Amino acid sequence: MLDLSTFFLGRPLTAPLMNASGVWCNVNSQLHALAESEAGAMVTKSCTLLRRDGNPEPRYHTLTMGSINSMGLPNEGHQYYLDYAERHDYENKPLFFSVAGLTLDDNLTIVAQIQDAYTPALLELNLSCPNVPGKAQIAYDFDALDVILAEISSAYSRPFGVKLPPYFDIAHFDEVADILNRYEKVNFITCINSIGNGLMIDMESETVLIKPKQGFGGIGGEYVLPTALANVNAFHQRCPKKSIIGCGGVNTGEHVFMHLLAGASIVQVGTALYEQGPDIFVRLKAELAQIMQEKGYKTIREFQGKLKTL
């Protein structure tokens, strides 16, 4: 098969594919399955300081072209994932460590412990969970975004990344990129988290599909592909010194190719992974290789970020 290998912040990956945080990465058995999968990298579930049950069920529902979720950050607490990070085989594949502290102090406490653990894992700071009742998404509050990046940058000595929500206004791409570009330690940007607070309806029972927040939840899957590609390309253009990780709407090799063309260095898979399991990476690699073969590309680098305009 074609060479799908790539590099990310100096780390080799066998393929530009990984899970999206929150999917197949909550507990050790899932993390082990990802470590054994064909994914080129992997990320842990966004952790909070302490263990959380998350929102009441039903809190996830499959839709015709994706999913709606209001998990509410269920996770085993940050120490559980630090313990996993200590056991992870970094020669096998890079590990990203997702953090979604409920307060700035919680984020600083967790990050200080990652700092002290000297783990090779890469920090992905989740600033975009839409599903904790009463908690706004940090990355939609531009002043709060600036403050947290300043605080984390001074508390953490290594490069890190941020997981952003989708933006829908060019002026917002400009403003957020300006903020991110002030922080050289922000080495990567993961776009996008789910499109927050969607609503879907069951026609037969005339009710919403999930219990939390009167049925409002994050939308994922193929519905969000155009928005994900736009955010990947917008920040790729505006943040030339940072790497972009694409996330959103990926279910085929074509979708992976589009994210890479738009500027992503790695492509994350969420809803489709949730539905199909880690074997999906075998199919996505084969489909991507097939597309590259048909187009005459031998390596990812030949087309990565090379989206043309009219």
Ligand SMILES: O=C1NC(=O)NC(C(=O)O)N1
């Ligand atoms: O950042 C998140 N995005 C989502 O779509 N869901 C999860 C969650 O609700 O835990 N978190």
